Amino acid sequence: MQNSENRDVVVAALKHAAPYIRMFKRKIFVLKAGGEVFANAESTRALMQQIAILHQVGIGVVLVHGGGQQSTELAESLGIKSQFVEGRRVTDERSLEVSAMVLNGKINTDILAACRALDIPAVGISGVDAGLIRAHRRPPIEVQGHEAGPVDYGFVGDIDAVDSDVLRAQIDGGLVPIISPLSADASGTLLNINADTVAAALASAVNAEKLILITGAPGILEDARDPGSLVSYIDLAGLQNLRDEGCLAAGMLPKASAIEAAIKGGVRRVHVISFKLPDTLLLEVFTNEGTGTLVVENISTLSPEEQGLAAQR
DSSP: HHHHHHHHHHHHHHHHHHHHHHHHHHHHEEEEGGGGGGGSSHHHHHHHHHHHHHHHHTTTEEEEOOOOOHHHHHHHHOOOOEEETTTTBOHHHHHHHHIIIIIIIIHHHHHHHHHHHHOOOEEEEEGGGOOEEEEEEOOOOOOTTTTSSBBBBBEEEEEEEHHHHHHHHHHHHHHHEEOEEEETTTTOOOOOHHHHHHHHHHHHHHHEEEEEEEEEESBBBBTTTTGGGOOSEEEEHHHHHHHOOOOOOHHHHHHHHHHHHHTTTTEEEEEEETTTTHHHHHHHHHHHSSEEEESSSGGGSSSSHHHHHHOOO
């Protein structure tokens, strides 16, 4: 009897997922996961197992990874102080060396190793490779609330252009690009770019169906101290209201900017989910209820059914 019940559950799950598989087959999802996800082999494997399923059902997946946690830990072990302004890292020459070691040398390779174990045909690249991301060094800028004058972020890049053909060639070839958010300017100077910013730019460039930000938080919260204040769905106006009211934690501010950039760049749906929930990516993609926060340009574009289901999250 138990085996029969298990079979019924499996069949029901497949039937439920089938419409989503048809809807998203041959579409592109850009995923961004922070360094916290890759802090250990277990959480890395758990995420990559879910990505393997997306790839196997015909969804083109691009994964952009961060590495802030690991970069900070290595910098501290080397006696290098990490500095952040409005959630963004200030990168001096020594910090840049640390970022390159961590992002390209450690995390990217660890993800590729996990992909090898799961038989995912992945390829690791950075924004430097094949001119994928063209950028320039960010000039000193005024930052609201920072009274010490213009902030010089150091070797931090602002994106000028993305060569989408580089990604499309890999996706069309059946590969899963694993992307480190480093780039270089026209003279070859290495630049560190916020991974959320990179993911948003890539999602816009390849006309992605979805941008999915995978973080430690359950989604966007009305109160950063209260996980129960999860916002099920929100639009750009609502996101701006949360920012104006000071509801977004420092780490969520770059994500909010990336979300806005992606949606204004043509991405219709942006999701913010937590890697700490089991199978969160699959639940977000293949169920109506999802697990995190859905962000759209205007809530009025959601059907009443979508709004009702999102409210059940």
